[in-house]
Amino acid sequence: MEQHFSYDLAKDAGQEVAFLSGTIDSQAEPSFGELQKQVSGPSLILDFSDVGRINSMGIALILRCLKHLTRERDLQVQIRGVSQINGMLFKMSGIFLMAKEVPTRKT
Amino acid sequence: MMHTNQHEAATMIFIGPTGGMKPDLNGLFPDSSDTLVRQVCCSADKPALIEEVVALIGDEDDPHALLAQKAALMVDEMLENALYAAPRTADGTALFPQREPRSLLPDERITVRYRYDDSHLFLEVRDSWGSLTQGQVFSHLAVNTQEAEPDPDRTGRGLFFMWRLFDHLYVRIYPGKETVVGGSLLLQPVAR
Numbered sequence: 374m375e376q377h378f379s380y381d382l383a384k385d386a387g388q389e390v391a392f393l394s395g396t397i398d399s400q401a402e403p404s405f406g407e408l409q410k411q412v413s414g415p416s417l418i419l420d421f422s423d424v425g426r427i428n429s430m431g432i433a434l435i436l437r438c439l440k441h442l443t444r445e446r447d448l449q450v451q452i453r454g455v456s457q458i459n460g461m462l463f464k465m466s467g468i469f470l471m472a473k474e475v476p477t478r479k480t
Numbered sequence: 481m482m483h484t485n486q487h488e489a490a491t492m493i494f495i496g497p498t499g500g501m502k503p504d505l506n507g508l509f510p511d512s513s514d515t516l517v518r519q520v521c522c523s524a525d526k527p528a529l530i531e532e533v534v535a536l537i538g539d540e541d542d543p544h545a546l547l548a549q550k551a552a553l554m555v556d557e558m559l560e561n562a563l564y565a566a567p568r569t570a571d572g573t574a575l576f577p578q579r580e581p582r583s584l585l586p587d588e589r590i591t592v593r594y595r596y597d598d599s600h601l602f603l604e605v606r607d608s609w610g611s612l613t614q615g616q617v618f619s620h621l622a623v624n625t626q627e628a629e630p631d632p633d634r635t636g637r638g639l640f641f642m643w644r645l646f647d648h649l650y651v652r653i654y655p656g657k658e659t660v661v662g663g664s665l666l667l668q669p670v671a672r
Contacts, residue, residue: 375527399578428556429638430578436632458549465644467630
């Protein structure tokens, strides 16, 4: 069953973390817009642990979000919980050039 | 290997190792009684089609799970192209915005063919527009390969992903009539 995109913005050990889940495609655009507005900074972790498929439109949304947060708002953004296939797409599209990957925190 | 072959009004573009197979449609996607063929009626058909392909592969171990994830992405990209990138006016303007659900026009056809033989998944999507050009194919692949600066608005990223993830990729274009995009994915051990 395809899961629509959603996110939960929370504090994790004092660090602002956006827990993303579901499929990231063109349908996720409004949610990414909301997420960008809600982030308060100065740093953010995007957690992809519960994200399923990301297509090329989803990659464009992530790049747009990273560009806005890192270049226009000067936030430090890090990424964690990326699956093998999504990691391949992130490498191919240059996402890791805009946000460093950090290990997922063990609970 | 990159191979182009003019046949009447069609252009055939094949990228990948031939491995002894003939780089034409029958060589690249050998006809078989277990090939599954689906007609797409609307954009809402996409999730069920993806689930069908994923279920055929299964997720019994890591290699199968990775193959299923790649297959899901490829079906997604190929159908998005057929549903939203292919339909264009004579001056090249896209007819349908990407985020809006749509049904096919009365004379429009999108056909999905796929087959899984426990080691290879063959996938193919054909649309009845024939609007993609040979120049666009090469341009999309070149720009996504050469440009180091990540650009959200870069076009052709979906085709680029297909080229990088498929073991071979082929595109056959009958201008104004049909575009066929296909490829195969091999079940491979997962690197740790």
